[in-house]
Each structure stands twice: as C-alpha cells, then as structure tokens.
Amino acid sequence: MIPMSYARAADAEDAVRRGAAAGARYLGGGTNLVDLMRETIERPEVLVDVTGLSSEIEETKGGGILIGAAARNTAVAESRAVRERYPMLARAIVAGASPQIRNMATVGGNLLQRTRCIYFYDEQGSRCNKRDPGQGCDAIDGLNRNHAILGASSACVATHPSDMCVALAALDAVVHLRSADGERALPLTELHLLPSEHPEIETVLEPGELITAIELPAIPFAARSSYRKVRDRASYAFALVSVAAALEVEDGTVRDVRLALGGVATKPWRAWKAEETLKGRPATADSFRAAAEAELAAAAPLRDNAFKIELARRTITAVLGELTGLEA
Numbered sequence: 001m002i003p004m005s006y007a008r009a010a011d012a013e014d015a016v017r018r019g020a021a022a023g024a025r026y027l028g029g030g031t032n033l034v035d036l037m038r039e040t041i042e043r044p045e046v047l048v049d050v051t052g053l054s055s056e057i058e059e060t061k062g063g064g065i066l067i068g069a070a071a072r073n074t075a076v077a078e079s080r081a082v083r084e085r086y087p088m089l090a091r092a093i094v095a096g097a098s099p100q101i102r103n104m105a106t107v108g109g110n111l112l113q114r115t116r117c118i119y120f121y122d123e124q125g126s127r128c129n130k131r132d133p134g135q136g137c138d139a140i141d142g143l144n145r146n147h148a149i150l151g152a153s154s155a156c157v158a159t160h161p162s163d164m165c166v167a168l169a170a171l172d173a174v175v176h177l178r179s180a181d182g183e184r185a186l187p188l189t190e191l192h193l194l195p196s197e198h199p200e201i202e203t204v205l206e207p208g209e210l211i212t213a214i215e216l217p218a219i220p221f222a223a224r225s226s227y228r229k230v231r232d233r234a235s236y237a238f239a240l241v242s243v244a245a246a247l248e249v250e251d252g253t254v255r256d257v258r259l260a261l262g263g264v265a266t267k268p269w270r271a272w273k274a275e276e277t278l279k280g281r282p283a284t285a286d287s288f289r290a291a292a293e294a295e296l297a298a299a300a301p302l303r304d305n306a307f308k309i310e311l312a313r314r315t316i317t318a319v320l321g322e323l324t325g326l327e328a
C-alpha cells in the first residue's frame with residue numbers, strides 16, 4: 001500500500017499552499033491521474049482536489065472568454081458562447097473520450113493529461129525515458145504506428161493525446177497560472193515542451209504551480225471554424241491525425257488563418273509554417289495543399305507511421321476546403 005493524504009482546496013490560495021508540499025499533486029476529475037496511480041506510474045503523496053475552484057465561463061473585457069480550470073469538459077463543449085464563437089473547441093472536446101469521461105474531466109486536467117504511448121504504461125515490460133529517465137525508448141524500434149512524426153527526439157516519439165489542446169493552440173489560448181510566487185500567464189503553445197533529451201519534463205510549469213483558467217481572445221472569424229479527428233474507431237479512440245482550423249477569406253483570398261494539428265506531434269502542434277504559406281494566397285485546394293506540404297516538410301516518420309504524412313496533408317486540405325465550401 002502507498003500512503004497518501006487527500007484534501008479538498010477551499011480556494012486557489014489554499015490549493016497553492018497545499019500544492020507546495022513535497023509529493024503533492026492537484027486532482028481534477030481524476031480520469032487520467034487515478035489511472036496512472038493504479039498502474040503506480042504516478043505516486044503522489046498528497047492529493048489536492050481542485051474541482052471546487054472556479055469553473056465559471058465568463059466574458060472578458062476584450063471580447064473573449066475566460067474558462068475556470070475546474071470547468072468540466074462537457075460544460076465547455078455545451079457553452080453557448082463556445083459553440084457560437086469557437087465551434088472548433090466544442091467539436092474537439094466532443095471528439096474526445098466518452099460522455100461519462102467528459103462529464104468528469106476538467107479543463108486543467110485535460111491540459112496536463114499524459115501520453116497514451118503503450119510502452120509508457122507497460123511499467124513491468126518496457127523501457128521508457130519519459131517514465132524512467134535514461135532507460136531508453138522501446139517505441140523507436142517498436143510498434144510506433146500511433147507515434148509522432150513532428151517534434152520528436154531520439155529520446156521520445158510519443159504524441160500528446162489531447163483533442164481540446166489542439167483547438168486551444170489554434171485559438172491563441174492563454175493559460176493563467178498561480179503559485180506561491182504570484183500569478184502569471186502564458187500562451188498555450190508555450191506550455192508544453194518538446195521532448196528533446198528530457199521527455200520526463202513535459203511542461204514549463206514549476207512544481208506546485210496551479211492552472212487557474214484558460215482565456216480565449218476575441219477572434220471573430222473563429223465563428224467559422226472546425227475540428228476534424230481521424231481515428232481507428234468512431235468513438236473512444238485517440239487521434240491518428242486531427243486538424244483544428246479557422247479561416248478568413250475575402251474576395252477569394254485568405255486574409256487570416258489559424259491551424260493546429262493533433263495526433264502527429266509530441267505537443268499540441270500549431271501549424272505556423274502552413275499559416276504563413278496560406279496568408280494572402282487564393283483560397284483554393286492547391287493553396288491548402290501547398291500549406292500542408294510546408295508544415296509537413298519537417299516530418300520524420302518511423303517504421304509504422306509514414307501514412308500519417310499523407311493523412312495529415314489530406315485532412316488539412318479537406319478541413320480548409322470545408323470552411324471555404326470547396327469540399328464535395
């Protein structure tokens with residue numbers, strides 16, 4: 001038996017005070033952390049339940065939305081403001097997990113869920129640098145059909161599993177944080193780290209730092225946005241490739257675009273190169289394909305996952321086509 005204490009945080013200040021203890025971890029819906037505790041991959045000594053903190057979804061002065069980190073995934077997907085102004089986010093959430101899991105899972109927990117690499121979970125039989133730093137990575141020469149083609153290193157090739165984070169990356173979401181040292185905010189695209197030589201360090205968070213909220217800035221053209229997830233089964237499966245996109249077209253020309261990819265990279269992947277390629281070009285299938293090519297030029301496939309390059313190209317082209325009414 002592994003001894004452990006549990007406390008429910010009264011407010012953010014209380015959470016941060018308790019979260020500063022050695023071996024402390026925040027507990028959201030527990031849909032990922034508790035699974036990892038059962039497998040003894042995570043062994044917290046203190047669980048600080050943060051589900052009683054802010055779950056409000058409110059308007060900001062700048063015309064955006066602030067979502068409390070304790071908001072359940074279902075509540076965010078069903079929010080009228082989210083569905084009308086950021087439909088890609090509602091679609092991304094609904095594409096994930098199951099209704100029961102989405103009812104439990106929180107926004108804060110979704111951001112920090114860990115990879116679904118099968119070797120990461122196989123504590124008894126497999127080598128994994130993310131689980132046991134310096135041990136080696138059995139995925140690189142193993143079964144790697146689901147692994148990353150972008151952002152990987154010689155130490156780790158695992159994908160980031162979140163659907164919600166892909167939409168948040170595309171939407172320029174800002175993560176609000178609190179610790180004993182005060183508050184700070186950073187773009188979601190800067191929260192997760194590439195694996196490099198240290199895949200066990202997954203984010204820029206300091207020990208005990210609490211996610212308090214996610215802020216979505218006003219992006220009027222995001223009202224015309226979409227999320228498409230390609231996977232092995234219609235439900236209850238993680239993405240092989242996913243695309244979150246918003247497109248602003250004027251007189252047949254792409255004025256602005258937001259594009260992010262899931263299922264293909266070691267972190268939620270903002271497709272900056274594709275966006276740059278697309279801006280100012282005609283909104284045609286040829287331009288969309290050229291943008292996809294630009295983003296995927298850096299792809300480094302493994303033995304089993306080269307198919308993801310063409311699948312990502314086609315999915316990017318199809319989603320952008322759907323947004324311009326070009327898709328059949």
Ligand SMILES: Cc1cc2nc3c(=O)[nH]c(=O)nc-3n(C[C@H](O)[C@H](O)[C@H](O)COP(=O)(O)OP(=O)(O)OC[C@H]3O[C@@H](n4cnc5c(N)ncnc54)[C@H](O)[C@@H]3O)c2cc1C
Nearest residue numbers: 028029030031032033096097106108109110112162163211
């Ligand atoms: C069967 C199954 C299928 C799934 N399929 C999908 C899928 O298709 N797509 C998808 O995106 N996800 C999927 N998920 C993952 C699911 O979305 C995550 O488990 C969930 O979002 C985690 O949220 P949680 O609140 O339960 O987090 P928890 O499990 O409570 O916590 C996860 C991590 O976040 C930390 N944490 C929680 N809240 C905070 C906070 N406020 N500040 C700082 N740290 C915090 C915890 O310490 C822990 O490290 C699936 C899960 C399961 C079990």
Ligand code: SF4
Nearest residue numbers: 117128129137156157
């Ligand atoms: S890909 Fe990453 S998570 Fe998977 S076994 Fe290798 S080091 Fe571990």
